[in-house]
Amino acid sequence: DPLQGRIVVFDAAARFAREFKVPANLWKVACNPAGELATITTPVQAVLLPSANAPELYTTVLLFSPRGDTIARIDSVPAGRNRPMAPLTEIARTVDHVFVGAGDSASVALFSTTGGRQATLPIVVLTRVMTAADYQAAIDSVYLAPMGKSPARDRIKALLEAIPMPDHAPAYSRIFAEPAGDLWTLISWPTDTVTVLSGVSPDGESLGEMRLPRSVRLFEVGRDFVLGARSDTNGERQVVMYRYHRRP
Secondary structure, three states, X not given: OOOOOEEEEEOOOOOEEEEEEOOOOEEEEEEOOOOOEEEEEOOOOOOOOOOOOOOOOEEEEEEEOOOOOEEEEXXXXXXXXXXXXXXXXXXXXXXXXXXXXXXXXXXXXXXXXXXXXXXXXXXXXXXXXXXXXXXXXXHHHHHHOOOOOOHHXXXXXXXXXXXXXXXXXXXXXXXXXXOOOOEEEEOOOOOOOOEEEEEEOOXXXXXXXXXEXXXXXXXXXXXXXXXXXXXXXXXXXXXXXXXXXXXX
């Protein structure tokens, strides 16, 4: 609850368990099976409107215990730029590691649970040339989705579409931590007909790619499953789970 600066915890039966205070400017939150949290604070922007020459933003990663005690703080984390298709910082948390990736290069930083940087993990992905469809999808999903139809929305849309699109897409758009420690990065985009994840272990070993047969909005990657949502041929939204098997 970023407006009130709090984390509210519910049990598996959706009953209130506890809540604790956090900074009111949290942007994203990641949790591991033990209930430990990694969070990103909202970057401070000198210029609020998106632009082609938007400056590089920086953010802070905060690590919390299940009861809300601050464990560690990681400062000066790149947070992208305020423009469509700019890399945005993503976080994921396992029991033993914290992953931080800004998408500005084909890698993700690996930190310890006390905030010490341990490694840089390479992400195997081909450079993707930006398309008009990808660029429009980014504008619609990131900037316009929270806004209802209005003259203000139309003005923002025109402003964004006037910003020249970059030559290439970021290396990935989201990251997911499998509870045992493996990292999966989403390297496909909403305009693709399939969903593609690239995997890497904490020691840098490539796990190959996982391909889902349709475009899926991902929620979670588990030890042997992927959970998400998709629309059927009638436009009906469905929650879906795919099972995957690791190669020997």
